[in-house]
Amino acid sequence: MTTGRLTGRTAVVTGGASGIGRATAILLARQGASVFTADFSPLRDENNELYSQLGIEQLQCDVRVESQLAGVFDLAAQTSGRIDVLVNNAGIGMVKQIQDVTEADWDACLDTNLKAAFFGCKHAIRYMVADGRGGAIVNVSSNAGLLPRSHDPVYSISKLALSGLTKSLALCHSKDRIRVNAVCPGPVGGTRMIEAELDASDDRDLAVQRLIAASPLARAFGRMITPEEIAQAVLYLVSDAAIMLTGTLLAIDGGKSLGVPPQPE
Numbered sequence: 231m232t233t234g235r236l237t238g239r240t241a242v243v244t245g246g247a248s249g250i251g252r253a254t255a256i257l258l259a260r261q262g263a264s265v266f267t268a269d270f271s272p273l274r275d276e277n278n279e280l281y282s283q284l285g286i287e288q289l290q291c292d293v294r295v296e297s298q299l300a301g302v303f304d305l306a307a308q309t310s311g312r313i314d315v316l317v318n319n320a321g322i323g324m325v326k327q328i329q330d331v332t333e334a335d336w337d338a339c340l341d342t343n344l345k346a347a348f349f350g351c352k353h354a355i356r357y358m359v360a361d362g363r364g365g366a367i368v369n370v371s372s373n374a375g376l377l378p379r380s381h382d383p384v385y386s387i388s389k390l391a392l393s394g395l396t397k398s399l400a401l402c403h404s405k406d407r408i409r410v411n412a413v414c415p416g417p418v419g420g421t422r423m424i425e426a427e428l429d430a431s432d433d434r435d436l437a438v439q440r441l442i443a444a445s446p447l448a449r450a451f452g453r454m455i456t457p458e459e460i461a462q463a464v465l466y467l468v469s470d471a472a473i474m475l476t477g478t479l480l481a482i483d484g485g486k487s488l489g490v491p492p493q494p495e
């Protein structure tokens with residue numbers, strides 16, 4: 231029998247129905263973890279067969295509601311006896327300038343991208359501390375969590391705050407052997423979020439070209455980043471290979487956050 235890097239561990243992945251969360255749930259399960267996804271839009275037709283082969287449990291949950299999140303951790307811990315890994319991945323975009331932002335827009339974005347991650351950490355840490363074995367949390371932040379962007383201020387604010395949450399909780403809980411890190415992806419293709427943004431643009435091909443052009447490595451390879459490439463970084467951060475890493479913000483953005491890229495030749 232082969233053992234994976236996460237054999238015997240239990241992982242909760244929020245927003246695990248599509249995109250980066252889906253790729254992460256699949257990779258962690260293939261590495262031996264018992265995986266529970268928490269999503270309010272599960273895409274069962276696409277996922278049921280593979281998830282059932284991999285033993286991935288799909289839980290219906292709106293991560294903005296603390297009681298629903300708590301229920302996910304309670305169920306995962308009752309089923310498998312422990313919580314070792316949390317990936318706070320559920321997120322939504324918000325491409326609007328301040329004059330167009332409603333209170334409901336602000337609440338939707340901040341509640342999904344920030345509040346849910348905070349309360350996810352609260353309930354994961356509750357089990358990790360009680361268990362005494364510690365654990366690993368990865369927050370899926372963004373390039374916007376490193377440098378704010380002019381086209382999506384509310385999203386940038388939510389992700390910059392998520393970076394702060396990552397560092398703050400890393401500091402608070404290293405004594406419990408709980409590591410808290412973040413991945414900060416650049417443009418990731420094929421996800422529901424990016425597809426919705428591209429569909430809303432006037433010229434989809436131009437929008438794709440612009441996304442690729444803003445990331446030096448994406449430009450060099452002529453493509454966007456894949457969800458699987460982000461999942462590989464999450465796997466590293468939750469595995470014992472990263473046992474001394476906490477509070478890091480890992481840019482997987484093809485160099486997008488390094489500065490203004492050179493003009494195309």
Ligand code: NAD
Nearest residue numbers: 245248249250269270292293320321372417418421422423
């Ligand atoms: P996606 O839309 O494919 O995945 C997000 C998932 O979160 C969806 O399955 C959705 O149903 C779920 N979700 C949203 N709100 C929820 C809620 N309230 N409760 C439960 N589930 C909820 O998009 P993605 O691109 O894979 O996004 C995943 C994460 O990656 C997000 O946090 C996003 O901000 C971040 N990110 C994406 C990109 C990109 O270019 N795609 C870049 C940087 C960061």
